[in-house]
Amino acid sequence: MRTFHVGGVASRSAAADSIEVKSSGVLRLHNIKTVQHASGNLIAVSSSGELTVADSLGRGRERYKVPYGATLTVQDNMPIQAGKTVATWDPHTRPVITEVAGILRFVEFVEGVSVKRETDDMTGLSSLVVLDPKQRPAAGKDLRPKVKLVGENGEDLNIAGSNRPAHYVLTAKTVVSLADGAQLGVGDVIARALGYQPQLIHPNWTPQLNCH
The missing domain is CATH 2.40.50.100 (RNA polymerase II/Efflux pump adaptor protein, barrel-sandwich hybrid domain)
Structure with a gap:
């Protein structure tokens, strides 16, 4: 597609x-x-x-x-x-950023069921796009596609300084351009959610003293 x-x-x-x-x-x-x-x-x-x-x-x-x-x-x-x-x-996407280095693993990624594969006309590169649950067949309604980072032995890795595993549940229309098993470093982009528009500057902000 x-x-x-x-x-x-x-x-x-x-x-x-x-x-x-x-x-x-x-x-x-x-x-x-x-x-x-x-x-x-x-x-x-x-x-x-x-x-x-x-x-x-x-x-x-x-x-x-x-x-x-x-x-x-x-x-x-x-x-x-x-x-x-x-x-x-x-400005058009919200990335999913790694906070720990590790091996990328896909969870509940089923092509044609929870995700679909799309190919870029210009580059020829393919990506996986998370399907909206409303657009999935019955078998995919309850699937929750996510990505996680694991160690060399397949163990779950925690985000540095916490007990939270490096698991990232992906919303509909999130695009994953990496392959399962990719080696990632800290600060790398795992995926991008489309349609993101951040607010940048505080409206009507006036200078303040001793801003620490």
Whole structure:
């Protein structure tokens, strides 16, 4: 089956996909959980995080929301110059990010029942797309496709610093472009849910003193 292509030219150009600061100062991260990718960049794995730019007196001059899955090219308390791009992301999808390195395993992936395979016309590469339960045959109504990360012996891996296994239940229309058994590192993208539009900037926000 052929793939659909997400969005048109107009919608893509209108959607924000990065944060470029307007002021020089010190960048500060707030309530952001991150993991470090092999590239050295930080990847946001929380959805309530923010970043601010403070001037030399500690006054907050700018504040932005940082969406889940954003790639941060800066560190907390780093001096930055006006015009620097400090975060980027795909505005049309919400990624599923690994928080631990391991082997990818599919759970309750049944082609034609809980997932369907689509092939990109331009690249020839295929992906699996999670079917909406309403579109599944009777045999797939109760299936809950998910991905998980396991160790070399097949044991479940926990997210670092927690007792929670690295299991990710996938919603309808989530696209998985990797193969079962793929070796993944921290901060890699496992899958992408379509139709995501993050809110970026706090409306009517005014500078604050001593922004920590």
